[in-house]
Amino acid sequence: MRVTTIHAPGDIRLEDRPVPQITAPTDAVIKIKAGCICGSDLWPYRGENPITPGDTIGHEMVGVVEEVGAEVGSFKPGDFVIVPFCTCDNTCPHCDNGAHSACVNGGFTTGGQGEYGLVTQAEGSMVKTDGMPDDDLIASLLTLSDVFPTGWHCAVSAGVKKGDTVVVVGDGAVGLCGVLAAAQMGAEKVIAMSRHESRQKVATAFGATHIVAERGVEGGKRIKEITGGVGADAVLECVGTDDAMQLAFAAARPGAMVGFVGVPHGVELPIRKMFSKNVGLAGGVAPVRRYLPELLDLVTSGTVNPGLVFDSVLPLSEVAEGYKAMDERRSIKVLLQP
Template structure:
């Protein structure tokens, strides 16, 4: 089979690789229906994370089950399945508590930009659709496997409630999906912080009621102006820098909540500042598995269309161009079709 391999920053190659095999009875092999490039894939691409040795890439996937291990009964060959970027047994204490991305047997996906993919923990990870939905739904289902699930988690971690005011920091695919989630969870006012017109437009289409272009302390001050001087009930931090975290904390009202889903890079939170803010802070890799059945239903019912974050579609063998377009901000997110 063929798949994407990173050799060095900026050097993504589409290569012939060994076909994946069932290694454990809990594995499944899927034939990729659609996959994509994630904002977090740009870290090694940009050299922010080191690449010590060549390795495959990709962690988002929708595919057809080809083969299952002997312990896998939840899905069967031929079914179209969606899974999380974090595989989980869905039976351990952390899974039962709803934090499948902290599963005691978690394995993170890393080989999905390929024709075929081995899925560990398949029994607990994969959710099959009812029949094979029309291809128009595949991008939405693909978004559910990571960015839409992560946006949903941002909204839950920030405790978005009906009638509340939510702010989304970050206008990447996750931030845009966070707008969808805030709307679905009933936020009355959704303020998207974005400087890019195409992303502002998509944010509005997804439910944003206001756009704020200022950043940092200026951005937080603008949020305070828009919220009676107090700050927002919920702030969804979808970036992961010290600046975005400070912007989020300073945009939240006393007793409000910040959900942070951008992996923090050199971020520290001052204990005394957090204390006197009364803000609740929770983040982490999204427990996408918890949301999969519900989000798949919402996509197939047409209630949400997170597939719109894909503004570039390429054949899988042009994956390198998919990275380049996102790196150069010509694309929000690249869909890849084998």
């Protein structure tokens, strides 16, 4: 089968590899219907994370169950499933407590930009749809693998509640899903920080009430204006850089929480400001499985359409072009069809 691999910064290849096989009774093999490229795939692509040459890449996928191990009782060949980027048994003390991404038997999905994928801890990790979904739902279902629950987790971590004023830093797919989550949770004002017109449009479609194109000190000033000098009740930091984090803390009102879901790179937390302003920080790797039943309902009922984050659909054979497009910010997020 064909699967995407990375050999060096900027060196993305589609290679022939054996179809994955079940090796543990908790495994499942999935025929991938759609995969995609994640903002976090750009860290190794840009040489900012270490690379083992020849490793497969890609951790988001939806597809049809091909085969299951002996301990996978809730799924059978032919089921359409969503595969979370982080796997879990859904029974350990951390899963029981809603921290599925810290599951004692958990791991990370890989090989999602290919034709077949192996899912470990399939029973605890996957969820299935009622029957085979329409093609026009595939993009939104694929966001359930990572970006929608990750944006949702950011809003949960920031404590977003009805009537709040929420600032979202980052207009990538996760940030846009953070806008969607905040709006769904009843935020009254959702301020999206974005200076790209195409992303501003998605943010508005997702429920943003204000768009702020300025960054840094100027961005902070605009937020102060919009919030009558008070600051935001909750802030979603969806990038992972130090600039984004500092802006997030500048935007927060005293007593607020900053949620964060971007893998931190070079971030230095402003602990004295956090202390004097009573602004907290929470978040991390999203416990996808925890949110899936609720978010799957939102998608299948047509309440939300997070699939709008995919502004580009490419055949798997053009995966390298997909990485280029995202790296150059020509595309928000690329959906890959095997």
